[in-house]
Amino acid sequence: MNKAPLQILVVEDEPDQRELICQILASNQYQITSAESVEEAILSIKSSVPDLVFSDWKLGQLTGMDLLTYVRREHPDMGFIIATAYGTITHAVDAMQAGADDYLSKPYQRQSLLMAIDKVAKSLTLKQQNRRLASELSQQQELVGLVGKAPCMQKVYARVQRVSATDATVLIGGESGTGKELAARALYQLSSRQHKPFVAINCGAIPETLAESELFGAEKGAFTGANTLKIGKLEAANGGTIFLDEIGELPLLQQTKLLRFLQEGVISRLGQNGEIKLDVRVIAATHRNLKEEVEKGNFREDLFYRLNVVPIDMPPLRERKEDIGRLIEHFLKIHAGQYGVEAVKLSAETMKSLLDYPWPGNVRELSNRVERFVLLADEQELVAELASGLVAINPSQFVLPEAGFEWEAFEKDCLQQAMSRHEGNRTQAAKQLGLSYKAFLYRLEKYQLV
Structure with a gap:
């Protein structure tokens, strides 16, 4: 032309x-x-x-x-x-x-x-x-949901842009709902592998007995019920990118095999004698502090350093409040288009309530609430949900027994009830107890409820 x-x-x-x-x-x-x-x-x-x-x-x-x-x-x-x-x-x-x-x-x-x-x-x-190029990059960022101009998000963008064109292994950290998978998809979409497979797997959602075959595959007859050859997630991502979400939940045995792949680029299916050479970029994510997990013996130190070549930390929404208004506009537009309805503007009073809310569930919670509003167009329900967050206990309603009581047993029971009520959703359980996500995880681990 x-x-x-x-x-x-x-x-x-x-x-x-x-x-x-x-x-x-x-x-x-x-x-x-x-x-x-x-x-x-x-x-x-x-x-x-x-x-x-x-x-x-x-x-x-x-x-x-x-x-x-x-x-x-x-x-x-x-x-x-x-x-x-x-x-x-x-x-x-x-x-x-x-x-x-x-x-x-x-x-x-x-x-x-x-x-x-x-x-x-x-x-x-x-x-x-x-x-x-700047316009295309901006559009790509919006496509993958990375929205925001806060200084902490600019650092994320800069790092994503710098390493996206490489095959470097990236470890994404941050609380649940901060957009770790969105960052992984941005790395993928901005890379030369964007037309190759992107395979995402939640390591915490795989039963330990199936973790090896899910990741590395299994030969026919390798175990009871293995009636056909099973291609693992790593092999399925050959030529492209694999996203290992909640990598801190991966069992130690599979950590060893993953380390071997990162070092040598080869895997062996369960029950296979030979090796398969693969070309896969690895991006991992976790809400855990992997350094602490290494000290506790729950995570291999050598694997941690192999994964942590380029760390990217996704900031919680409370640390980027200047982006809340921009994110609300973004989600109103996205969800209105998704459901084919006209985007309804929020009143100034409702916007103030949204801006003042602490958003313990981070960007995911914000998106969920805006999506519901787009469908129902009910500002009163939206504001009521925000206001209903926590029930303050009147100190006069509770009197410490003279003989005292077992505080740790009480605390453990509260944690168990919250986890049960929210079907294991830690973010929602922490929110109900008025705890930060980090403090809530600390208590779960203290009582061995993880």
Whole structure:
């Protein structure tokens, strides 16, 4: 496909000089329009915006600087070259400081004119490419749900952009609901593997007895019930990317086999004598502190360092409150499009309630509540849910027994009840008890309820 010729506006008040410049540029396949004054040039630009303006300095009552000022105000990306008379170098300096892309001192040769035009044309092409790439990246970020301009999110974007084009192993940390899988998908979609498989597996959702066959596959007859060859998740992701969510839940035996894959790039299916060479990028995620898990003996130290080549920490929503409004608008738009309904605007009072809420379930909870609002369009229910969060216990309703009581047994029972009521959902259980997610996990581990 042939590129459209560069459109150049020539502004020169001397007719013979203007005609000569237009002939030189037209003979080099540029598309030319001309004007003899600043006023005529502005009318021409308003009628048809050129790619580049080549203007003389002196133009009757006005100057090329007046035209440059207009162009930079109305069309900041338009190319601009100014021609100055011999001995007026200060004019050239003033023009460059005001935003001209280049200047020519009169008299100039045909070749100097063409070289200046070519240089600015190449600069314009680079600017357009940069704008397009920035726009594409912004669209890709929105596609994968990474929305936000808080400084902590900018660090996430910068790291994702920097390592997405590599095959480096990435470990994503953060509380539940912060968007760890979205970050993993951003790494995938911005990589050269974007047209290859993306396989996600939650290591905490696999029964320990099936973990090996799920990850590495199994030969027919490898165990009771293995009636056919089973392809594991790693093999299914060959050529692409595997996302190992909740990697901290992976049993120690499978940790050993995963370490071998990361070191050597080979796996063996359960019941297989040989090896299979794979090309898979590994991205892992966890809400656990893996360093602490290593110290407790629950996670292999060598595997931790193999996974933690590039760490990315997803910030909780309470640390990026300036993004809540932007996320609400994003989810209103996304869910309205998903269900084919018109996006309803929230009142200022409801927006304030949403902005003040602590969001223990992070971005996932926010998305869920906005989705429900899009479907029901009931602001009263939305605000009531936020306000109903915790029930404060009146101290006068509880009297410490004279003989005392077993605090730890009481605390453990509260934890068990909360987990049971919310069917094992730790985020919701922590919310009901008024605990931060980290404090709640600490207590679960203290009483061995994990």
